[in-house]
Amino acid sequence: MKKIKNEKELIKKAITLGTKYGEVRGAVQFEATDSASEKIEYIYRLLVHDKLIQPLPEEQVSQQSMRHKLAIWASKQP
Incomplete structure:
Protein backbone atom coordinates (compact mmCIF):
# COMPACT_ATOMS: atom_id res chain seq x y z
CA MET A 1 0.00 0.00 0.00
CA LYS A 2 1.54 3.26 -1.16
CA LYS A 3 1.57 6.13 1.35
CA ILE A 4 -0.42 9.20 0.31
CA LYS A 5 1.20 12.57 0.95
CA ASN A 6 -1.62 14.34 2.78
CA GLU A 7 -3.50 11.28 4.02
CA LYS A 8 -4.55 12.82 7.36
CA GLU A 9 -6.29 15.75 5.66
CA LEU A 10 -7.92 13.40 3.16
CA ILE A 11 -9.22 11.19 5.99
CA LYS A 12 -10.84 14.24 7.60
CA LYS A 13 -12.36 15.17 4.23
CA ALA A 14 -13.57 11.57 3.71
CA THR A 33 -19.76 10.54 20.74
CA ASP A 34 -19.02 8.23 17.77
CA SER A 35 -15.30 7.66 17.36
CA ALA A 36 -13.44 8.33 14.13
CA SER A 37 -12.69 4.61 13.72
CA GLU A 38 -16.41 3.75 13.97
CA LYS A 39 -17.23 6.42 11.38
CA ILE A 40 -14.47 5.20 9.07
CA GLU A 41 -15.68 1.61 9.19
CA TYR A 42 -19.32 2.55 8.63
CA ILE A 43 -18.52 4.94 5.77
CA TYR A 44 -16.23 2.35 4.14
CA ARG A 45 -18.91 -0.36 4.32
CA LEU A 46 -21.61 2.04 3.05
CA MET A 66 -10.04 1.32 5.26
CA ARG A 67 -8.45 4.71 6.03
CA HIS A 68 -6.28 4.37 2.93
CA LYS A 69 -9.26 3.49 0.70
CA LEU A 70 -11.27 6.41 2.05
CA ALA A 71 -8.34 8.79 1.53
CA ILE A 72 -8.13 7.72 -2.11
CA TRP A 73 -11.90 8.15 -2.50
CA ALA A 74 -11.76 11.63 -0.90
CA SER A 75 -8.92 12.69 -3.18
CA LYS A 76 -11.16 12.05 -6.19
CA GLN A 77 -14.10 14.05 -4.84
CA PRO A 78 -14.65 17.66 -5.94
Missing part, protein backbone atom coordinates in the same frame (compact mmCIF):
# COMPACT_ATOMS: atom_id res chain seq x y z
CA ILE A 15 -15.26 11.52 7.12
CA THR A 16 -16.96 14.84 6.40
CA LEU A 17 -18.11 13.82 2.91
CA GLY A 18 -19.03 10.30 3.97
CA THR A 19 -21.06 11.54 6.93
CA LYS A 20 -22.93 13.97 4.71
CA TYR A 21 -23.49 11.25 2.07
CA GLY A 22 -24.82 8.78 4.66
CA GLU A 23 -27.17 11.32 6.20
CA VAL A 24 -28.55 12.54 2.84
CA ARG A 25 -29.06 8.92 1.80
CA GLY A 26 -30.87 8.30 5.08
CA ALA A 27 -28.59 5.42 6.06
CA VAL A 28 -26.95 6.85 9.16
CA GLN A 29 -27.19 9.50 11.85
CA PHE A 30 -23.81 9.88 13.56
CA GLU A 31 -23.66 11.03 17.16
CA ALA A 32 -21.05 13.40 18.59
CA LEU A 47 -19.50 3.08 0.05
CA VAL A 48 -18.69 -0.55 -0.74
CA HIS A 49 -22.38 -1.46 -0.46
CA ASP A 50 -23.32 1.38 -2.84
CA LYS A 51 -20.48 0.31 -5.19
CA LEU A 52 -18.72 3.66 -5.02
CA ILE A 53 -15.40 2.05 -4.06
CA GLN A 54 -13.89 -1.38 -4.69
CA PRO A 55 -14.06 -3.66 -1.64
CA LEU A 56 -10.94 -5.06 -0.08
CA PRO A 57 -10.68 -8.83 0.35
CA GLU A 58 -12.24 -9.55 3.76
CA GLU A 59 -8.97 -10.86 5.22
CA GLN A 60 -7.25 -7.56 4.33
CA VAL A 61 -9.85 -5.29 5.92
CA SER A 62 -8.24 -3.35 8.75
CA GLN A 63 -8.55 0.16 10.14
CA GLN A 64 -5.43 1.23 8.24
CA SER A 65 -6.57 -0.21 4.91
Whole structure:
Protein backbone atom coordinates (compact mmCIF):
# COMPACT_ATOMS: atom_id res chain seq x y z
CA MET A 1 0.00 0.00 0.00
CA LYS A 2 1.54 3.26 -1.16
CA LYS A 3 1.57 6.13 1.35
CA ILE A 4 -0.42 9.20 0.31
CA LYS A 5 1.20 12.57 0.95
CA ASN A 6 -1.62 14.34 2.78
CA GLU A 7 -3.50 11.28 4.02
CA LYS A 8 -4.55 12.82 7.36
CA GLU A 9 -6.29 15.75 5.66
CA LEU A 10 -7.92 13.40 3.16
CA ILE A 11 -9.22 11.19 5.99
CA LYS A 12 -10.84 14.24 7.60
CA LYS A 13 -12.36 15.17 4.23
CA ALA A 14 -13.57 11.57 3.71
CA ILE A 15 -15.26 11.52 7.12
CA THR A 16 -16.96 14.84 6.40
CA LEU A 17 -18.11 13.82 2.91
CA GLY A 18 -19.03 10.30 3.97
CA THR A 19 -21.06 11.54 6.93
CA LYS A 20 -22.93 13.97 4.71
CA TYR A 21 -23.49 11.25 2.07
CA GLY A 22 -24.82 8.78 4.66
CA GLU A 23 -27.17 11.32 6.20
CA VAL A 24 -28.55 12.54 2.84
CA ARG A 25 -29.06 8.92 1.80
CA GLY A 26 -30.87 8.30 5.08
CA ALA A 27 -28.59 5.42 6.06
CA VAL A 28 -26.95 6.85 9.16
CA GLN A 29 -27.19 9.50 11.85
CA PHE A 30 -23.81 9.88 13.56
CA GLU A 31 -23.66 11.03 17.16
CA ALA A 32 -21.05 13.40 18.59
CA THR A 33 -19.76 10.54 20.74
CA ASP A 34 -19.02 8.23 17.77
CA SER A 35 -15.30 7.66 17.36
CA ALA A 36 -13.44 8.33 14.13
CA SER A 37 -12.69 4.61 13.72
CA GLU A 38 -16.41 3.75 13.97
CA LYS A 39 -17.23 6.42 11.38
CA ILE A 40 -14.47 5.20 9.07
CA GLU A 41 -15.68 1.61 9.19
CA TYR A 42 -19.32 2.55 8.63
CA ILE A 43 -18.52 4.94 5.77
CA TYR A 44 -16.23 2.35 4.14
CA ARG A 45 -18.91 -0.36 4.32
CA LEU A 46 -21.61 2.04 3.05
CA LEU A 47 -19.50 3.08 0.05
CA VAL A 48 -18.69 -0.55 -0.74
CA HIS A 49 -22.38 -1.46 -0.46
CA ASP A 50 -23.32 1.38 -2.84
CA LYS A 51 -20.48 0.31 -5.19
CA LEU A 52 -18.72 3.66 -5.02
CA ILE A 53 -15.40 2.05 -4.06
CA GLN A 54 -13.89 -1.38 -4.69
CA PRO A 55 -14.06 -3.66 -1.64
CA LEU A 56 -10.94 -5.06 -0.08
CA PRO A 57 -10.68 -8.83 0.35
CA GLU A 58 -12.24 -9.55 3.76
CA GLU A 59 -8.97 -10.86 5.22
CA GLN A 60 -7.25 -7.56 4.33
CA VAL A 61 -9.85 -5.29 5.92
CA SER A 62 -8.24 -3.35 8.75
CA GLN A 63 -8.55 0.16 10.14
CA GLN A 64 -5.43 1.23 8.24
CA SER A 65 -6.57 -0.21 4.91
CA MET A 66 -10.04 1.32 5.26
CA ARG A 67 -8.45 4.71 6.03
CA HIS A 68 -6.28 4.37 2.93
CA LYS A 69 -9.26 3.49 0.70
CA LEU A 70 -11.27 6.41 2.05
CA ALA A 71 -8.34 8.79 1.53
CA ILE A 72 -8.13 7.72 -2.11
CA TRP A 73 -11.90 8.15 -2.50
CA ALA A 74 -11.76 11.63 -0.90
CA SER A 75 -8.92 12.69 -3.18
CA LYS A 76 -11.16 12.05 -6.19
CA GLN A 77 -14.10 14.05 -4.84
CA PRO A 78 -14.65 17.66 -5.94
